[in-house]
Amino acid sequence: MMNPFLLPLDREELLKRLSARGAPHGGMMPGTMKPPAQPPDPQTVWKSLRPTGGSPSSATADVPLVIYVHIPFCISRCSFCGFYRNRTDDAAIEEYVQRLLVEIDRVADEGVFTKKPVEVVYFGGGTPTALTADQLRRTVGRLHERFNIAPDCEFTIEGRLFAFDDDRVRSCLESGVNRFSFGVQSFETELRRSLGRRLSREDTLARLARIKEICGDRIALVADLIYGLPGQTQEDWMERNVKTVHLESALDGVDLYSLKVFPGSPIAKRVQEEGNWSEEDRLARHAEASDYLAVQGWKQLSTTHWGRNALERNLYNTYAKIGVDMVPFGCGAGGFIGDWSIMQEGDLAKYRTAVDAGLKPIDMVMQSPPTRRDSIRFTRMTDLGYFDPSKIPETDISPIIDNWTQAGVWTPVGRSPRDRRFRLTRLGEFYQTKLNSLLTGFHMAAHASALDKMRMMSAGIASKLKG
Numbered sequence: 001m002m003n004p005f006l007l008p009l010d011r012e013e014l015l016k017r018l019s020a021r022g023a024p025h026g027g028m029m030p031g032t033m034k035p036p037a038q039p040p041d042p043q044t045v046w047k048s049l050r051p052t053g054g055s056p057s058s059a060t061a062d063v064p065l066v067i068y069v070h071i072p073f074c075i076s077r078c079s080f081c082g083f084y085r086n087r088t089d090d091a092a093i094e095e096y097v098q099r100l101l102v103e104i105d106r107v108a109d110e111g112v113f114t115k116k117p118v119e120v121v122y123f124g125g126g127t128p129t130a131l132t133a134d135q136l137r138r139t140v141g142r143l144h145e146r147f148n149i150a151p152d153c154e155f156t157i158e159g160r161l162f163a164f165d166d167d168r169v170r171s172c173l174e175s176g177v178n179r180f181s182f183g184v185q186s187f188e189t190e191l192r193r194s195l196g197r198r199l200s201r202e203d204t205l206a207r208l209a210r211i212k213e214i215c216g217d218r219i220a221l222v223a224d225l226i227y228g229l230p231g232q233t234q235e236d237w238m239e240r241n242v243k244t245v246h247l248e249s250a251l252d253g254v255d256l257y258s259l260k261v262f263p264g265s266p267i268a269k270r271v272q273e274e275g276n277w278s279e280e281d282r283l284a285r286h287a288e289a290s291d292y293l294a295v296q297g298w299k300q301l302s303t304t305h306w307g308r309n310a311l312e313r314n315l316y317n318t319y320a321k322i323g324v325d326m327v328p329f330g331c332g333a334g335g336f337i338g339d340w341s342i343m344q345e346g347d348l349a350k351y352r353t354a355v356d357a358g359l360k361p362i363d364m365v366m367q368s369p370p371t372r373r374d375s376i377r378f379t380r381m382t383d384l385g386y387f388d389p390s391k392i393p394e395t396d397i398s399p400i401i402d403n404w405t406q407a408g409v410w411t412p413v414g415r416s417p418r419d420r421r422f423r424l425t426r427l428g429e430f431y432q433t434k435l436n437s438l439l440t441g442f443h444m445a446a447h448a449s450a451l452d453k454m455r456m457m458s459a460g461i462a463s464k465l466k467g
C-alpha cells in the first residue's frame with residue numbers, strides 16, 4: 001500500500017502537495033478525536049486546573065506559565081484580517097477594562113496561578129495599543145501587583161503604531177512592559193492604505209524611531225510584515241520592506257509572513273480578482289529575505305522570525321506553539337492549561353454577563369487529543385528549523401528520511417553516521433507547519449493499531465486523490 005507520508009520528488013507535485021490542505025495528520029487519526037458524550041462544564045474544569053509540572057507553590061516546575069490578555073477592539077478593520085471584532089469606542093473600552101480588572105482580581109484571589117513565576121505576558125487583540133495611557137497603566141500594573149511576574153518576564157503589548165502616542169509608550173515603559181509588537185505589515189504607503197493602515201512609510205519609520213528614542217534598550221521593538229499582498233511587487237517586497245527593516249528601521253525583531261487569505265475578509269475578493277504570487281515566488285522570496293537577514297547578522301529565532309540583537313527573544317510566539325500553560329483573560333481570549341484548551345466568551349455582552357455573575361467568562365473547554373502532545377514534540381524542533389530523530393526514539397522514521405532529503409525539505413547535518421540530525425532547508429521552513437503535521441501523522445501511524453493504520457492509509461490516499 002502507498003505510504004502517504006512520502007513526498008513527491010517532482011517539484012510541481014511537491015509544492016502542490018505541501019501547499020494543499022488536509023494531508024494525513026495525527027489529528028485525523030481514527031479514534032483520537034471522539035467528541036465527549038457530555039460537554040464538560042467550563043466552571044468545574046476551570047476550578048480543577050493547576051499549573052502543570054508541580055504544585056502551585058512550586059517555583060521549579062519546568063512548564064512555563066504564560067498570561068494572555070485579549071483586547072477585542074480595533075480602530076478600523078484591516079482588509080487582510082480575519083480577527084476583527086469590535087470598533088474602538090471610548091466608553092465601551094473603559095467599561096471593558098473595568099471588567100477585565102475584576103476578572104484579573106478574581107483569578108488572583110483564587111491563588112492557584114499566583115505563586116509560580118510568570119515567564120511571559122502577552123496583550124493581544126484586537127489592538128491593545130488602543131487603550132489609553134491610564135488604562136494600560138492600570139491593567140499592566142494590576143498583573144504586576146497580583147501575579148508573580150518573573151524579573152526577566154517577556155511582557156508584550158501588541159498593536160498598531162497609529163495613535164500609540166508618547167504618553168501611552170511611557171505608561172507601558174513605567175508599568176513594566178518590555179516589548180512592543182506592531183502589525184506594520186508593509187512599509188509601502190499605498191499598500192498600507194489599501195490594507196486600512198493610516199500612517200505613511202515615513203511616519204511609520206519616524207514613529208518607530210521615536211519609540212526607540214523614548215525606550216532605549218528597555219523595550220524590544222518588533223513588527224510583522226506580510227509578503228504576497230495584492231498590488232505588491234516582489235522587488236518592492238525586498239527593496240522597500242525587508243531591506244528597510246535592516247537599513248532604516250529601529251526594529252529589534254521582525255516576523256515575515258506569507259499572506260494568508262481569510263475567507264470573507266475584504267482582501268479575499270481582491271485576491272480572487274487580481275490573483276497573487278505563485279507558490280514558487282513566495283518560496284523564493286522567503287528564501288531571499290531569510291538569506292539577506294542572515295548575512296546582515298540577524299539571528300533566525302523560528303522559521304518566520306528574526307532578531308537583530310539579544311533584546312528580542314520571541315518567547316511568546318515560541319511558547320504558544322510548544323504547549324505551555326497559558327492563562328487567558330478577556331473577551332475572546334484563548335488559553336491552555338495542562339491538557340485543557342480554554343476559549344473565553346467572544347461576545348462582549350456575554351463576557352460582561354459572565355463577569356458580573358462572578359464567573360470565569362469561559363465559553364468552552366476541550367480536552368486535547370493525545371496527538372497534541374506528539375505534535376508539540378515535533379513543533380519544538382521544526383519551528384526552530386531542525387529535526388533530530390533521537391528525540392523521538394520510539395519511532396523509526398527511516399522509511400521517510402531519504403525521501404524527505406531527496407525532496408529537499410531538509411538536509412543532513414549530523415557529524416557521524418549515527419548522528420542523524422537534519423536542518424530544514426528554506427523549502428522546509430516555508431512548509432514547516434505541513435511537515436510538522438506529516439511527522440506527527442507518521443509517528444501516530446507507527447503506533448496505531450492495525451485497523452487504525454488501514455483507516456489512516458485510506459484517508460491519506462483519499463486526500464491525495466482529492467488533492
Ligand code: SF4
Nearest residue numbers: 074077078081084126
Ligand atoms: S489586523 Fe489587528 S488592528 Fe487590524 S483588524 Fe485585525 S485585529 Fe484589528
